[in-house]
Amino acid sequence: MANGGALPVEFTGDGASATLPLEWTGAPGGTKSFAVIMDHLDPEGRAKWYWVLYNIPASIGSLAKNTQGIGTLGNNSVNGRAGYAPPHSKGPGAKTYHLTTYALSGPVLLNSTAAAVSREVLLAAMKNLIL
Numbered sequence: 306m307a308n309g310g311a312l313p314v315e316f317t318g319d320g321a322s323a324t325l326p327l328e329w330t331g332a333p334g335g336t337k338s339f340a341v342i343m344d345h346l347d348p349e350g351r352a353k354w355y356w357v358l359y360n361i362p363a364s365i366g367s368l369a370k371n372t373q374g375i376g377t378l379g380n381n382s383v384n385g386r387a388g389y390a391p392p393h394s395k396g397p398g399a400k401t402y403h404l405t406t407y408a409l410s411g412p413v414l415l416n417s418t419a420a421a422v423s424r425e426v427l428l429a430a431m432k433n434l435i436l
Contacts, residue, residue, distance in 0.1 A: 339408060
């Protein structure tokens with residue numbers, strides 16, 4: 306998928322609802338783990354998030370389509386459950402989704418269930434870890 310390109314339908318609720326394959330390189334020195342957030346801002350400026358994954362080992366440089374067993378899943382804003390919630394083509398107009406991979410100086414330490422780890426909770430917990 307190219308920057309600014311359309312999200313392939315297989316990664317949406319209109320298709321197979323698969324998680325996206327991702328690959329990254331060039332992690333800064335001192336990287337101990339990674340986190341991934343997929344989100345967008347709705348027309349009112351509120352964040353909607355579809356994928357929160359953290360404590361991905363630093364030895365990992367990619368996630369396969371429908372990856373499982375790597376890192377810790379947080380919740381999503383679609384149904385509040387831990388796991389990927391594929392976006393749907395509901396609502397007017399095109400949407401811009403952001404996939405952000407964070408290099409972290411250590412693991413994210415949270416005393417919460419996966420279903421309680423939202424985008425905001427994760428961003429706050431890793432604030433001082435982002436390289």
